[in-house]
Amino acid sequence: MRIKWIIIASVVLSGCYKDRTNYYADDTRQGLTIFSNTGNNIFTCYVNGWPWRTVNRITGGFLSGSESELAIYKVPVSNTDTMLVIKWDGFLQAHPENFGSIALYLKIPSGFSSGDLDTFQGQRFSIDSSRGYFTADINGYPVESGTGEIYFNRANYSGAQGSASVGELSGILEAAFPDFTITQGRFDDQLTSLQVPF
Amino acid sequence: MRKGIFIFGLSILAACNSTAQIYLEPLTGYQTGVNRRPHFQQISTGLSAVWIAGRNYELSVRVQRNWGFAAHSVDSSFTTDPSLPLFAPAREVIVPTGWTFSLDHRFILKSQHPDRHFSILLFSGFSSQKIAVRYTGDAAHYTVLNPDATQKKFSLFGGTGMEYMKYLGPDRVFVQLTISSPPLNGVIKYPSSFSFMSPLSFLFGYSIHIKRKKHEN
Numbered sequence: 435m436r437i438k439w440i441i442i443a444s445v446v447l448s449g450c451y452k453d454r455t456n457y458y459a460d461d462t463r464q465g466l467t468i469f470s471n472t473g474n475n476i477f478t479c480y481v482n483g484w485p486w487r488t489v490n491r492i493t494g495g496f497l498s499g500s501e502s503e504l505a506i507y508k509v510p511v512s513n514t515d516t517m518l519v520i521k522w523d524g525f526l527q528a529h530p531e532n533f534g535s536i537a538l539y540l541k542i543p544s545g546f547s548s549g550d551l552d553t554f555q556g557q558r559f560s561i562d563s564s565r566g567y568f569t570a571d572i573n574g575y576p577v578e579s580g581t582g583e584i585y586f587n588r589a590n591y592s593g594a595q596g597s598a599s600v601g602e603l604s605g606i607l608e609a610a611f612p613d614f615t616i617t618q619g620r621f622d623d624q625l626t627s628l629q630v631p632f
Numbered sequence: 633m634r635k636g637i638f639i640f641g642l643s644i645l646a647a648c649n650s651t652a653q654i655y656l657e658p659l660t661g662y663q664t665g666v667n668r669r670p671h672f673q674q675i676s677t678g679l680s681a682v683w684i685a686g687r688n689y690e691l692s693v694r695v696q697r698n699w700g701f702a703a704h705s706v707d708s709s710f711t712t713d714p715s716l717p718l719f720a721p722a723r724e725v726i727v728p729t730g731w732t733f734s735l736d737h738r739f740i741l742k743s744q745h746p747d748r749h750f751s752i753l754l755f756s757g758f759s760s761q762k763i764a765v766r767y768t769g770d771a772a773h774y775t776v777l778n779p780d781a782t783q784k785k786f787s788l789f790g791g792t793g794m795e796y797m798k799y800l801g802p803d804r805v806f807v808q809l810t811i812s813s814p815p816l817n818g819v820i821k822y823p824s825s826f827s828f829m830s831p832l833s834f835l836f837g838y839s840i841h842i843k844r845k846k847h848e849n
Contacts, residue, residue, distance in 0.1 A: 458822055458823060460779075461781050461782070462771070468776075468778070468779055468781075469710075469775045469776065469777050469778070469779070470777070470778050470823065471777060471778065472778065472823060558712065558714070558718050560714050582712075583712035583713070583714060584712065585710055585711075585712050585718065587710065587777065606710060606711075606712055606775050607712060608712045608713075618775070620775060
């Protein structure tokens with residue numbers, strides 16, 4: 435009888451725990467996922483040729499919290515300038531225990547709203563010092579800033595509606611840092627108010 | 633799967649009546665997938681060994697190879713290289729091939745004409761399908777969006793159909809219209825633009841009389 439209640443309690447408390455990441459391997463690029471725009475909630479790339487990927491997106495149950503591979507937020511840098519930060523948390527696949535991140539800092543007007551993400555859709559940006567920069571915290575390498583290119587295949591956000599998907603962000607990127615390079619980056623994320631809290 | 637192979641083998645042994653007439657049937661034809669677009673197309677060639685197990689029933693073992701026509705389409709590919717155009721078409725070539733090994737049941741319908749008849753076909757066995765995907769384009773600089781990938785499946789399958797057969801002396805000619813299932817559990821766990829084929833086949837063949845046992849009437 436006691437075991438039955440333990441099982442029932444476990445099921446109830448674990449609740450709606452769900453892994454919302456889909457990993458579809460790219461047969462032509464070992465260690466990478468395909469370039470997709472269907473909301474697979476993953477970003478993969480090579481760091482100096484070593485495959486790197488984001489953590490899985492987890493929507494938590496009653497006891498376990500949610501975890502997201504992506505966060506998008508604004509950082510004011512002066513009275514007139516604001517940076518939009520698009521940050522992916524992940525790890526080198528050879529060292530899954532050492533977490534790090536890859537982020538894009540992009541200059542935006544101070545009045546930039548979440549709905550303005552739509553203006554990125556279909557755009558390819560060269561990220562140099564005038565427009566912004568990339569940062570990367572990769573296990574085994576110093577934390578560095580670099581330049582690169584990014585293409586947003588899809589970028590849209592229609593406002594916060596709880597944890598339901600209300601936007602999407604997908605594309606490809608490449609970046610060069612003093613001690614390493616990021617190549618073949620491809621990202622495909624659903625956006626909710628958890629990822630876009632502004 | 634092992635149990636399926638065992639039952640299949642047992643069925644063949646049970647059907648091998650030593651007093652039966654035996655025919656060999658080379659066959660060929662055309663088939664197309666009907667379950668989902670794109671409708672892949674194939675040319676089929678095969679060989680059946682047929683035992684006449686009764687006045688209205690024949691049993692055969694068939695091996696069939698399916699040769700696919702290449703299906704062409706265009707996907708999108710993109711690059712971050714600012715010196716290149718953002719978009720380039722990625723030409724996709726899909727070639728569906730496969731083979732089947734089946735036990736076929738031929739239920740002959742009553743006919744007023746002794747030299748021709750219709751039959752109902754039921755068959756089951758093993759099916760192997762490979763849908764090979766290849767992209768042509770500048771893979772060094774461009775990344776294909778939502779690409780397809782080569783898929784393979786080997787499993788049980790089944791099917792049914794109709795047949796018209798005409799006697800030519802001791803031999804026979806026939807045409808068949810059949811439909812088969814895709815391989816069992818053939819759900820592709822990948823965001824493919826295609827699925828495994830459920831082929832609608834139009835086949836014709838020649839039935840060559842091989843032997844008649846002396847003690848058979």
